[in-house]
Amino acid sequence: MANDEIKSISMRDVVRPLVATFATSLGQKSRMHSVIVKVQLRDGSEGSGECPTSFAVPNENAQVIRGMIEGIKPGLAGRSIAEYADITARLRKEYQLMPITVSGIETALWRAWLMSSGKDEWKWFGGDSHIIETDITVPVTRDEAFISRWVGRAAEKGFRAYKIKVNGNRENDIQLIDRVSAILQDTGVEFTLRLDGNQAFSVQSCLWLCDHVNRKRYPVELFEQPLKKDDHRGLKRLAGLSPLPIILDETVFSRHDMETVINEGLGHGVNIKIAKTGITQSLAIADLAKRGGLKLMAGCMIETMTGLSAGILMAMGGAAFDYIDLDSIHYLHHKNRYGRISVNGAHYSIDP
Helix, strand or coil: CCCCEEEEEEEEEEEEEEEEEEECCCEEEEEEEEEEEEEEEECCCEEEEEEEECCCCCCCCHHHHHHHHHHHHHHHCCCHHHHHHHHHHHHHCCCCCCHHHHHHHHHHHHHHHHHHHHCHHHHHHCCCEEEEECEECCCCCHHHHHHHHHHHHHHCCCEEEEEEECCCCHHHHHHHHHHHHHHHHCCCCCCCEEECCCCCCCHHHHHHHHHHHHHHCCCCEEEEECCCCCCCHHHHHHHCCCCCCEECCCCCCCHHHHHHHHCCCCCCCCEEEEEHHHHHHHHHHHHHHHHCCEEEEEEECCCHHHHHHHHHHHHHHHCCCCCCCCHHHHHHCCEEEEEEEEEECEEECCCC
């Protein structure tokens, strides 16, 4: 019996209140709910991954996630952890409608393999940087008092990039963008804005909002996923007309999706989330995007540091990302240190 065999797979639910309601064009929530999966090997090595629930993949609720993990446990027991990539590839093929669950399982398997092999996670990603700076998300809201508190506190903590959730309602979007900009202009510090449409726009409404922010001379540097994820015709047209880079999120769940984006010219960049595409696919997508001349964003879902830490170390280790959007921990009551990772306002750092 080999020491690197998988001994057990366990899971537990994590439900935590958010410090602010997280609202997008797809919905809103005041608490997060994830399933943490843990893989243990016979040699004592172990690894954990996180399967967060998300508006983007509503079929993957906690009950369904737990059911899938329970169902695969017998088939994984006794397998060599060195086969984690092959195991993951099979799971992705078999459970195509459950990408988040597969990604959480892969992260747990991969981390168990790292520990068993004596490899360092940060160094495995490249170990190129010890520190990164994230943006912070401003949710869809008309509550000006909340906007003032949220953005004001973020500015005090040193955040300089703000991702604003917009929903395609012109009046609401203008009010929100104008208010955030006014608050930040009053601080006197340099800042940048990023818009995230979460599939709520048409080509025309997206271009209209781009024109608005340009007329206002707001420092907007990108527009994330404005159109429906499968609107390839619209995305191709928008990519050719938009004055802002179009960064794709929900459109890309696999290497194949990334190849389609490049071949059809559907956007100018991609948001890579380990929670969405796991380890192997995330690195393959990043490689394709860079070789295709596209921008890279490191992103996350509403997840704890169990999952978020993988994205942080990927962004640090490769130092290849143009935009960092790894702010989910700031929607939770959190510590300032998690193992080797320190949280200092907008910055994450790691002990060498």
